[in-house]
Amino acid sequence: MSFVWTFAEARDGKLKQVSFELLARARKLADQLDTQTASVLIGSGVSDDVLQELIWRGADNVYFVDDPRLAEFTNETYSNVLADLIAEWAPHTVLAAATTTGRTVMPYVAIKVNTGLTADCTELSIDPDTKKLLQTRPAIGGNIMATIKTPDHMPQMATVRPKSARPLPIDKARVGKIQRVALKDHLVDERAQVLGFRSDDGDFENIEEAEYIVAGGKGLKKAENFKLLRELSALFGGAVGASRDAVDRGWISYPHQIGLSGKTVSPKLYICAGVSGSIQHLAGIKTSEYIVAINTDPDARILSVADYGIVGDLFQIVPRLTERLKEEMSPAKAAKTVGAE
Ligand SMILES: Cc1cc2nc3c(=O)[nH]c(=O)nc-3n(C[C@H](O)[C@H](O)[C@H](O)COP(=O)(O)OP(=O)(O)OC[C@H]3O[C@@H](n4cnc5c(N)ncnc54)[C@H](O)[C@@H]3O)c2cc1C
Secondary structure (H helix, E strand, C coil), rough: CCCCEEEEEEEECCHHHHHHHHHHHHHHHHHCCCEEEEEEEEECCCCHHHHHHHHHHCCCCCEECCCCCCCCCCCHHHHCCCCCCHHCCCCCCEEEEEEHHHHHHHHHHHHHCCCEEEEEEEEECCCCCCCHHHHHHHEEECCEEECCCCCCCCEEEEECCCCCCCCCCCCCCCEEEEEEECCCCCCCCCCCCCCCCCCCCCCCCCCCCCCCEEEEEECCCCHHHHHHHHHHHHHCCCCECCCCHHHHHHCCCHEEEEECCCCCCCCCEEEEECCCCCCCHCCCCCCEEEEEEEECCCCCCHHHHHCCCEEEEHHHHHHHHHHHHHHHHHHHHHHHHHCCC
C-alpha cells in the first residue's frame, strides 16, 4: 500500500494540534495519489477516544506504538521505531511537523531508510507526471520559494511548518482503523534516558496556539512600549508577538518572534503596530484569519496585505483602541445592551 503517513505528536495523553494540521496536508496528497492516509503515533497511554479524532480529521488508519518505554521522546528509540515501520509498510510519503520533535527525529529516520528529506516546507503537492512529492519551502532568506524533489529514493519525506495549514473540520461520519502496534524490544536504545521534563516558565507565551495576537515592531521605539500591546492583548486573552527587529534590539525575547526565522502563527485576529511587513515577517502570518495593521507610512507593505489598515501613530491609536474595547466590554455597557433588547 502506498499510503501517505503523518507522524503525530502527543503530550500528557492529548494530541497536539499540529497532528491535525499535518493530516489536512496528507489528505490532499492522498487524494491526488488515490491512496489512503495513516497517522503514526509513538508514545504511551493515549486512549482510543483521543486517537479517534485523527480519523475524524482525515486519517484512514492510525498506528499507535504504545509502550511505557516510549512515554518520553528520545530520538534514538523513536527514530528506530519509525524507520522500522517504514521498512515494513513502505509508505509513499511520510510527513512530520517542523517542531522540535519532528526536526530532530526525521533526519535520523531519513538516514536509516536511505532517502531524502526537505525541512520546513510551506507547500506540498504531487507531480502529476512522476507521482513524486513536490516540496516547497522558502529559500535565500525567504526571497524565493524553492521546490525540491527526491527523484530516486522512497519514501518521499518532508517536515512541514506548524500553522502553515488549517486542520480539516471534525467529521464524525468518517470511519477508519485504529491499530495498536507492539514495540519490538531490540528497537529500544537505552543509551539515552529522560530523567524528567520541565517546561520553560520564563518569558514564554505559546504564540503558535494563540487565537489573538498583538504584535509590535521597530516602530514601538523601545522595550517599555510593549506594555501598550500587552494591555490591549490582555483584553481578549491574546498573546504578544514581535518582528525580528524588535527581538534583535532586545526589547522582547525570541519566543515572541514571528516570521521566517521565528514562529509561524495562525490566529483568528492578528493586530500589528509599527511593523513594516517585510517578506520574512509576512511568511509567518499568512494563514491569519484577519490582519489589522497600524502604521504611520501609507506605503508600508503590511497595509497592502492587511484586512484593515489604520494609517497613523500607534502611540495614539493603540491606547484609544484599548480604551474603546474596555468601554465595549464593561459590565455597564453589557447591561445597557441587554436592556435595549
Ligand atoms: C534570513 C532572514 C530572516 C528573517 N526573519 C525574520 C523573521 O522571522 N521575522 C521578522 O519580523 N523579520 C525577519 N527578518 C528581518 C526582516 O527582513 C525585517 O528587517 C524586519 O521584519 C523589520 O522589522 P520591523 O517591521 O519591526 O521594522 P521596520 O522594517 O523598520 O519597520 C518599522 C515600521 O514601523 C513604522 N512606524 C514607525 N513609527 C511608527 C509609529 N509611531 N506608529 C506606527 N508605525 C510606526 C514604520 O513606518 C515602519 O513601517 C529576517 C531577515 C532575514 C535576512
